[in-house]
Structure formats: structure tokens, C-alpha cells
Amino acid sequence: MNVLQRGVRSVLRKPIKSIILLFIVIVMSGLFLGAMASRSASIYTQDATRQAIGATFRIEGNEENRRKRLDQAMDVLGDREGSYGGVTHKWLENGADMVVTDNSFETVKEDDVKKIAQVEGIEEYNLITIATVVNPVNFSRIEDSDMDQSTDVGGVNLRGNRIMEMDMDVSAGKISLIEGRMIEKDDRDVCVISKELAELNHLKTGNLLKFNDYHDKEHSTIYSAEIIGIYETKQERKSIMYGDSYRPENTIFTDMSFPEKPSGNEGNPFYQYAIFKVQNAGKYDQVKKSVQKANIDWSRYDLIDNNGNIKNMTENFGQMDQMSMGLLLIVSVSGLVILVLVFLFWIKNRTQEIGIMMSLGKCKFEIWVQFLWEAVMISIIGMLLSFAISPIIAETSASYLAKETQTLRLEQQEQENTGTYIDGYIAPDLKIQDVEVHITKEMVLMDIGMISGILIIAVLVAGITIMKKRPKQILSEMS
Structure with a gap:
């Protein structure tokens, strides 16, 4: 009877031990695939405020x-x-x-x-450009007389649009034209101002507004934009930052390439x-x-x-990529330790069988190969079964990691107090809607390779207990 035949009979003769090993391999393989799939998952979140x-x-x-x-x-x-x-x-x-x-x-x-x-x-x-603060040269801005202006730069904010009709405030019905027209994609050096600015400065369509860099109000280059429209506010518009430079009435819509000029960034726009x-x-x-x-x-x-839905790549979803790698490392190390202990127990309880085979002239290496063959047979069945359930494990683990990452992200933001950034960006309140994972052929091959490697190492480490003993020593343990 050769090694392969003995291995098959041994597996069938010891069903409980075989089932235990089978279960361990299924869990390990499923977690490996789950962790790898989590690294390339798509996390669908929702932020209704940014829809x-x-x-x-x-x-x-x-x-x-x-x-x-x-x-x-x-x-x-x-x-x-x-x-x-x-x-x-x-x-x-x-x-x-x-x-x-x-x-x-x-x-x-x-x-x-x-x-x-x-x-x-x-x-x-x-x-749409970022709200760009510039100095108003030939007109006055709207100011709150009760507000301390010492910390404000005394500017107005320009908001460039390629097509103003598609601006978010226009589409949402927050503002509407009362005179003139909106900015179109071929316009250059034009602007649309608020009704409040027009009334304060007695402005009308056709007038020129002049602006320059507020960092150097005396010497920086002055740029002009023609007023082609006047708008009024229909719904409340909040200031994106503190100070009258950012108040809604001081928001001037321009063509998309104009804000970079008076701000000193010509040729380097910020969309x-x-x-x-x-x-x-x-x-x-x-x-x-x-x-x-x-x-x-x-x-x-x-x-x-x-709907405010956002598809996030794992690499951009906080620490999810690192957490997935951590899960892979934990499964690898713990799996190796568990399998070594299993095989040590397995070999210890087969001392009599080992002694008989050695007395029949079987070498220690041949015995070790038999144990490896038994592990490989069980592992093949285990991995095949894990491939069937791994999508469920992958989705569950990815969802768990995504939620944990989001929790850590919120805690970090609270500690850093980075809710609002210099451009008025407010950190979104993202709600996880769905997590989409795909198990690829490459992941399956990596899973097979990792499980196989761990099995070989585990059997090799456990097999040292045989290899270091002399045949007489093993036979004496039988008695």
C-alpha cells in the first residue's frame, strides 16, 4: 500500500479529527478571501446634504x-x-x-x-471655482455695522461658473435673476451681482466692476468684469465661512476663469x-x-x-485598507499556530501507528509525506467549500470593517476638530448604504497559495517531533 492510499484510509478512519481540520481550513480560507475582498471593496455611502x-x-x-x-x-x-x-x-x-x-x-x-x-x-x-476672496476696487461691499471688521480682509467673494444655470444655488432655486442674463460658457470677464450690492452702489447691467488682490491692495494688478445680470435671493443661503467677505450678498458670480486673475493665480485655477x-x-x-x-x-x-450616494474606494475610506491587512495578518498567524497545535496533537496520538510503519521499514520522511497528503486532501475539500460561502463572509467582514472605520474616522475628526476647512468644506455625515465586494481569480489563487504555505509549515514544524527521534526511541514510547 503506497503513501496516497494510506493517507486516504487514515482520513476516513479518523472522521472527527478530519472534520476538525476541515472546519479550521474553511474558516481560514473564508477569512482570507474576506480580508482580501475588503481591500478592494466599494463602499456606498450617503450624505443627503451633498446630493x-x-x-x-x-x-x-x-x-x-x-x-x-x-x-x-x-x-x-x-x-x-x-x-x-x-x-x-x-x-x-x-x-x-x-x-x-x-x-x-x-x-x-x-x-x-x-x-x-x-x-x-x-x-x-x-x-465651479472655490469662493475666492478679492478686494473690491471701485465699489463698496455689504457690511454688518455691528460686526468687528478688524479680522476681515474687507473683500468680496467671486464664484466662477462655466455655465451659471448649472450652479447649485441656481438649480436649487435659491437665487433667480431680476435683470440681465446668466453667465454662459463662452463668456469672459463678466459677472452677475446681488440685488443688495447693486442697490448699495447704484449699479446696473453694463457697468464695470474692478477687483485686485487683497494681499496687496495698493500695487496689485486691477481686473475688470462687466455686469451682465443682477440676482435676488429666494431662499436662505448661509455664509461658508465667518466674516463679511463670505456673506451671501457679497457673492459675485463670474465666468470660470475670472477669479484666478485678481487673486494672483492666473493660469492656476481652483475648481x-x-x-x-x-x-x-x-x-x-x-x-x-x-x-x-x-x-x-x-x-x-x-x-x-x-440621492447623495457616494462610491468610496477602500483606499479612501479611512483606515479600512490597514484594517483589512491587519485581519490578513491575524488570520495567518493564528491559523499557523492553531494548525501546528492540531498536528502536534494528531501526531502524538499516532505514535503507535508511526512505530508500526517504522518497524515495517518506512522511513521518517515517507511518514511525514503521508501526514502532509492527509492535510492536503482535507484542505482541498475545505477550500472548495469555503469558495461557496466566502462571498457571504467577505461581505460581512467588509461591512464590519467599513462601520468600524467610519466610527474611528468620526472619533478622529472630533479629536482633531477638523469639521470645517479653510474653503468652507464641511466634513460630510456619511451613512453607509451598501458594501459591494468581488472575489476575483487572483484572490482565489492567493488564498490557495496562503493556505498551502501555512499547511506545509504547520506539518513541517509538527513533524520535527518525529524527525528528531530515533526509531528505537519511538518504538520504546509504544511500549
Whole structure:
């Protein structure tokens, strides 16, 4: 009887031990696949406060990705002064350091927006700049007489749009025109002002407003924009930041390329949002799937639909990637320890069998190969069974990791008190709606490799108890 035949009979003769090993392999294989699938999961969250309006999509910068890119730049710069990838590090006279990012680091990339705009089903797109504070040269702004203006720069904020009709406040019905027209994609050096600014300064369409950089009000270049429209507020619009520079009445809509000029950033725009209009609302979900396939770096953005749903990649969902790696490490180490103990117990209870085989002239290596063959047979069955249940395990583990990550993320934000950022961005209140996992062929092959490796090591370590003993010693233990 050869090694293979003896191994098969041994497995059938000891069903309880075989079932225990089978169960361990199923659990290990399922958890391996679950952890690997979690690393590439898509987490669908919802933030009703950021939902797109109508049959549109919106993309904006992903905060987690921004932090990663900032950390990468600081790793390169270290303690020295300098710039890298749009990040500048400076040392101040008092010994403190300062980190500044430029528009190229923060902006939604126009090339990415154009790629999405080419997706079939997208009718039109809009780019919206960040609220850019500039100095009003030939007119006065709206101010609260009871407010301390010493900490305010005395400016107004410009909001550039490619197509003003697609601006979020316009689409939501918060503002409407009372005179003139809205900004269109071919307009240059034009603006639309609030009714309050027009009344305060006796302005009308056709007048020119002048602006320059508030950092150097006396010497910076002055730029002019023609008033082509006047709007009034229909619904409450909140200031995105403290100070009269950001109050809604001081918001001036311009063409998308104008704000960068008086702010001293000509040729280096900061687009905060991109909005895409779907041609046929009935094909909204179909177009959404096509948009998600666009060849851009999606880790940089949040894609938000008209329900506020956001598809997050694992690498951008807090510490989920690290937690998945931690789960893989825990399963590997604990699985190895458990299997070594199982095989040690297995071998200890087979001393008589080992002694008989050795007395029949079987070498120790052949006996070790038999034990390995028994483990491989059981593991093959275990892995096949785990492949059937692994999607359930993967989805459960990914959902658990996503919720735990979100909890850690909220605790971290509370500790850091980073609810509101300098651009008025408010950290979203994301609710997890769904977690989508896919088990790929590569994951299955990695799972097989990892289980096989752990089994070989476990049998090898446990087999040392045989290899180091002489045949006479083993036979004496039988008696």
C-alpha cells in the first residue's frame, strides 16, 4: 500500500479529527478571501446634504485622498523648506513651521472633467471655482455695522461658473435673476451681482466692476468684469465661512476663469466642483455606471449622485485598507499556530501507528509525506467549500470593517476638530448604504497559495517531533 492510499484510509478512519481540520481550513480560507475582498471593496455611502440636483452628478475632492497626498509630499520634504507636488513647507521666525498648498494640489482637474463629459449620455458639464476672496476696487461691499471688521480682509467673494444655470444655488432655486442674463460658457470677464450690492452702489447691467488682490491692495494688478445680470435671493443661503467677505450678498458670480486673475493665480485655477447633466433622466443609472468607468484617478474624487450616494474606494475610506491587512495578518498567524497545535496533537496520538510503519521499514520522511497528503486532501475539500460561502463572509467582514472605520474616522475628526476647512468644506455625515465586494481569480489563487504555505509549515514544524527521534526511541514510547 503506497503513501496516497494510506493517507486516504487514515482520513476516513479518523472522521472527527478530519472534520476538525476541515472546519479550521474553511474558516481560514473564508477569512482570507474576506480580508482580501475588503481591500478592494466599494463602499456606498450617503450624505443627503451633498446630493446633486435633478438628473446630474457632481464630483469633488476626496478628503482622505487629500490627506494622503499631503502626507506623501511631507515625507519627501521632511524638515527642510521647499515645495513638492503643490505643497510648500516653510519655517517661521518663531520656530514654528507652516504648510501651504496651492491651487494645483486642491483643484478638480479640468482634464478629468473633460474625460467624464465625453461619456455617452452626458449632455453638458459645469465647473465651479472655490469662493475666492478679492478686494473690491471701485465699489463698496455689504457690511454688518455691528460686526468687528478688524479680522476681515474687507473683500468680496467671486464664484466662477462655466455655465451659471448649472450652479447649485441656481438649480436649487435659491437665487433667480431680476435683470440681465446668466453667465454662459463662452463668456469672459463678466459677472452677475446681488440685488443688495447693486442697490448699495447704484449699479446696473453694463457697468464695470474692478477687483485686485487683497494681499496687496495698493500695487496689485486691477481686473475688470462687466455686469451682465443682477440676482435676488429666494431662499436662505448661509455664509461658508465667518466674516463679511463670505456673506451671501457679497457673492459675485463670474465666468470660470475670472477669479484666478485678481487673486494672483492666473493660469492656476481652483475648481471645487464639477457638475454633469444627464441627457436622458430615464437612463440615469446606466449613465452613472458609464461615468464610473471613465479613465481618471477616481481615488482623488467623490462621485455624488442625486440621492447623495457616494462610491468610496477602500483606499479612501479611512483606515479600512490597514484594517483589512491587519485581519490578513491575524488570520495567518493564528491559523499557523492553531494548525501546528492540531498536528502536534494528531501526531502524538499516532505514535503507535508511526512505530508500526517504522518497524515495517518506512522511513521518517515517507511518514511525514503521508501526514502532509492527509492535510492536503482535507484542505482541498475545505477550500472548495469555503469558495461557496466566502462571498457571504467577505461581505460581512467588509461591512464590519467599513462601520468600524467610519466610527474611528468620526472619533478622529472630533479629536482633531477638523469639521470645517479653510474653503468652507464641511466634513460630510456619511451613512453607509451598501458594501459591494468581488472575489476575483487572483484572490482565489492567493488564498490557495496562503493556505498551502501555512499547511506545509504547520506539518513541517509538527513533524520535527518525529524527525528528531530515533526509531528505537519511538518504538520504546509504544511500549
